[in-house]
Amino acid sequence: MIPFLLRRLVQSIPTLLLASILIFFVIQLAPGDFLTPAKLNPNISPEQLAALQRNFGLDRHPIEQYFLWMRNMLFHFDLGLSFSYQQPVLDVIKPRVANSMYLVLLYTVLFYLIAIPLGVFGAVRQNSLGDKAVNVFLYFLLGFPSFFLALIVIYFILQLRTKTGLDIPINGMTSNDFDSMTAVQKFFDVTKHLIIPAVILAVSDAAGLTRVIRGQMLEVMRSDYIRTARAKGVTERTAIWKHTFRNAILPIVANVGSLLPSAVAGAGFIEVVFAYPGITPMILDALNAQDLYLIAGFTVITTVLLVIGNALGDILLAVVDPRIKVG
Amino acid sequence: MTTTAPTTTQKKDKPLGQSQFSVAWQQFRKNRLAQAGGLMLILLYVMAIFAPFIAPDALSSYSTSNITRFHPPTPIQFRDPDTGAFTRPYVFKYTQQLNMDTFVNEFKPSAERCPLYFGVRGASYKLLGFIPGNLHLFGTNKEDCSVYLFGGEDLGRDLFTRTLYASQISLTIGLGAVVITTLIGLMMGAVSAYFGGIVDTLVMRLVEVIAAIPSLFLLLLLRSVFPKDINPILALYVILGLLAFIGWGGLARVTRGQLLSVREQDFVSAAKSLGASDNRIMWRHMLPTLTTYVIVTTSLAIPATILTESGLSFLGIGAVEPYASWGSLLKAAQDGGLSSLNTRPWVLIPGFFIVFTVMCFQLLGDGLRDAFDPRKRA
Numbered sequence: 210m211i212p213f214l215l216r217r218l219v220q221s222i223p224t225l226l227l228a229s230i231l232i233f234f235v236i237q238l239a240p241g242d243f244l245t246p247a248k249l250n251p252n253i254s255p256e257q258l259a260a261l262q263r264n265f266g267l268d269r270h271p272i273e274q275y276f277l278w279m280r281n282m283l284f285h286f287d288l289g290l291s292f293s294y295q296q297p298v299l300d301v302i303k304p305r306v307a308n309s310m311y312l313v314l315l316y317t318v319l320f321y322l323i324a325i326p327l328g329v330f331g332a333v334r335q336n337s338l339g340d341k342a343v344n345v346f347l348y349f350l351l352g353f354p355s356f357f358l359a360l361i362v363i364y365f366i367l368q369l370r371t372k373t374g375l376d377i378p379i380n381g382m383t384s385n386d387f388d389s390m391t392a393v394q395k396f397f398d399v400t401k402h403l404i405i406p407a408v409i410l411a412v413s414d415a416a417g418l419t420r421v422i423r424g425q426m427l428e429v430m431r432s433d434y435i436r437t438a439r440a441k442g443v444t445e446r447t448a449i450w451k452h453t454f455r456n457a458i459l460p461i462v463a464n465v466g467s468l469l470p471s472a473v474a475g476a477g478f479i480e481v482v483f484a485y486p487g488i489t490p491m492i493l494d495a496l497n498a499q500d501l502y503l504i505a506g507f508t509v510i511t512t513v514l515l516v517i518g519n520a521l522g523d524i525l526l527a528v529v530d531p532r533i534k535v536g
Numbered sequence: 537m538t539t540t541a542p543t544t545t546q547k548k549d550k551p552l553g554q555s556q557f558s559v560a561w562q563q564f565r566k567n568r569l570a571q572a573g574g575l576m577l578i579l580l581y582v583m584a585i586f587a588p589f590i591a592p593d594a595l596s597s598y599s600t601s602n603i604t605r606f607h608p609p610t611p612i613q614f615r616d617p618d619t620g621a622f623t624r625p626y627v628f629k630y631t632q633q634l635n636m637d638t639f640v641n642e643f644k645p646s647a648e649r650c651p652l653y654f655g656v657r658g659a660s661y662k663l664l665g666f667i668p669g670n671l672h673l674f675g676t677n678k679e680d681c682s683v684y685l686f687g688g689e690d691l692g693r694d695l696f697t698r699t700l701y702a703s704q705i706s707l708t709i710g711l712g713a714v715v716i717t718t719l720i721g722l723m724m725g726a727v728s729a730y731f732g733g734i735v736d737t738l739v740m741r742l743v744e745v746i747a748a749i750p751s752l753f754l755l756l757l758l759r760s761v762f763p764k765d766i767n768p769i770l771a772l773y774v775i776l777g778l779l780a781f782i783g784w785g786g787l788a789r790v791t792r793g794q795l796l797s798v799r800e801q802d803f804v805s806a807a808k809s810l811g812a813s814d815n816r817i818m819w820r821h822m823l824p825t826l827t828t829y830v831i832v833t834t835s836l837a838i839p840a841t842i843l844t845e846s847g848l849s850f851l852g853i854g855a856v857e858p859y860a861s862w863g864s865l866l867k868a869a870q871d872g873g874l875s876s877l878n879t880r881p882w883v884l885i886p887g888f889f890i891v892f893t894v895m896c897f898q899l900l901g902d903g904l905r906d907a908f909d910p911r912k913r914a
Binding site for chain 1: 741752852878884891893894
């Protein structure tokens with residue numbers, strides 16, 4: 210397993226390097242740097258500006274800057290300085306990445322909890338009324354952008370709130386009196402805020418996966434070894450879950466690696482709607498403030514996440530599919 | 537012996553050779569849902585082209601004296617309230633009053649009626665950019681008593697008008713980006729398969745790198761290269777270009793793989809030995825083998841791109857004022873304050889246009905995929 214992992218890691222190094230070059234030169238292309246606002250400030254003398262430029266290495270050749278940036282990133286885990294927060298980028302984005310991860314984790318669990326049973330049900334009871342109803346509903350759902358679904362849900366929550374007076378949170382991640390809560394209360398408070406965005410995300414994304422699982426299940430169910438298993442007299446339950454399902458999900462497991470970054474990106478829209486303190490709202494602010502190192506920092510982190518996700522996907526695939534040799 | 541009269545069934549005999557497209561077309565003709573989707577799309581595009589004529593107002597006209605922020609929709613009345621008889625359709629004029637308990641501006645219909653007329657003269661426009669006109673499908677002819685089919689948005693502009701104009705942008709960017717993506721993908725794939733060597737490595741590495749960065753963040757990063765406050769028209773082109781740039785990787789890979797395998801086949805060697813030029817072999821013999829794949833992926837990529845565009849506009853980096861796309865109209869819905877969303881549900885209407893368009897494209901795309909798939913032929 211370990212040599213396999215190492216090989217996987219080594220293989221992803223060129224891609225990561227090239228991605229970092231792309232990210233860095235996109236930043237270089239952008240007009241101005243993070244000293245541009247300072248240049249407009251009459252209180253900062255040209256000497257001070259020159260000193261700042263020297264400190265940040267902005268007076269050097271872009272290629273030299275790139276190596277500086279890489280060196281800082283690799284050896285000091287230093288992604289540069291966020292201009293608008295006047296703090297190292299890593300300190301600024303760490304809590305945001307963690308917040309997004311909570312949302313993404315809950316979303317992933319719900320996503321599979323919805324998609325797997327629905328997909329299997331659709332395949333087992335193919336063309337039944339339930340299957341058709343689910344299909345039509347999912348087809349309809351495919352057209353809904355997640356943020357639009359969220360806005361609709363918020364509309365109904367607001368209606369419910371005015372009718373019943375229930376306090377259903379639709380904003381942020383914590384309640385106002387969060388600081389005075391005990392640890393257990395804090396946990397439930399965050400969960401309460403997380404559950405609605407996570408459900409909306411899961412439902413809006415589940416349509417695609419459910420269709421894939423249903424199609425895969427149908428294909429596998431027609432194969433010879435399932436007939437053999439049935440002829441052998443295994444129970445229907447074993448035939449479906451152990452023999453069919455396990456083979457049907459192989460392509461899905463192979464794709465699980467790309468789930469993480471796309472989930473982070475997909476969660477972005479919901480974060481914006483619910484004013485959740487995640488990654489995307491901060492990137493949008495950084496975009497407005499031209500805080501390029503912050504944007505680059507997020508992009509680097511999510512790219513690394515993608516590579517990790519892909520490696521995880523490979524390992525999972527090897528676990529599920531014994532035909533794939535590891536190591 | 538009896539002789540049988542020649543039956544008419546012989547007439548139905550079709551010529552034996554059928555092109556791939558005529559087979560697919562026959563299959564497509566059987567798929568009612570896909571046809572309905574296609575028809576609806578044609579209607580949507582016609583609506584978008586004639587948006588300035590159908591819309592009662594101009595794209596961005598609002599009064600600074602009579603502020604109609606979040607004006608509720610004005611239902612069109614057909615009956616006279618006194619007699620109950622049918623009259624010329626009309627809308628009530630709405631008056632505003634500040635509710636002193638809640639400090640919310642409340643709109644109430646007054647008794648004044650504003651009849652609707654067909655073919656009124658109003659704001660001037662240019663259809664397709666060059667046909668001038670000022671005729672509108674319907675309207676009230678009165679400045680201070682306009683018809684709000686979908687209500688008003690946060691600057692008091694007519695949401696129906698904005699939605700129609702937005703359809704021009706939403707429908708064009710989605711389609712345009714996919715067309716450009718397809719061209720880039722085909723070209724890059726062809727170049728990479730044809731030249732091989734260093735070019736091949738470079739192109740395929742670029743594809744990998746683009747795939748390695750999560751697309752939303754790549755889009756945001758690339759958007760940051762351009763100044764935030766560029767010309768709104770330019771911003772639309774920028775977003776079109778970005779959407780095209782991030783999407784071509786998959787197609788380039790497939791094109792390259794397909795061309796590499798086709799290159800070894802007999803018909804290509806035959807063409808070569810007949811003296812066909814490289815260019816001709818590429819365009820007339822090799823790329824056409826991809827036709828089906830391109831048609832199917834393109835038709836399914838369009839709805840996905842429309843969704844992405846609406847998402848970017850919703851985040852505020854797509855269409856910007858004064859232009860609108862369906863996504864940016866939803867952003868305006870959100871900017872008005874989430875907690876008061878239940879007092880103005882009509883601002884969500886543009887979202888249903890996204891849903892409807894995406895569904896039509898999905899139906900059409902699925903229909904095309906099934907039509908070209910020999911395994912699904914009935």
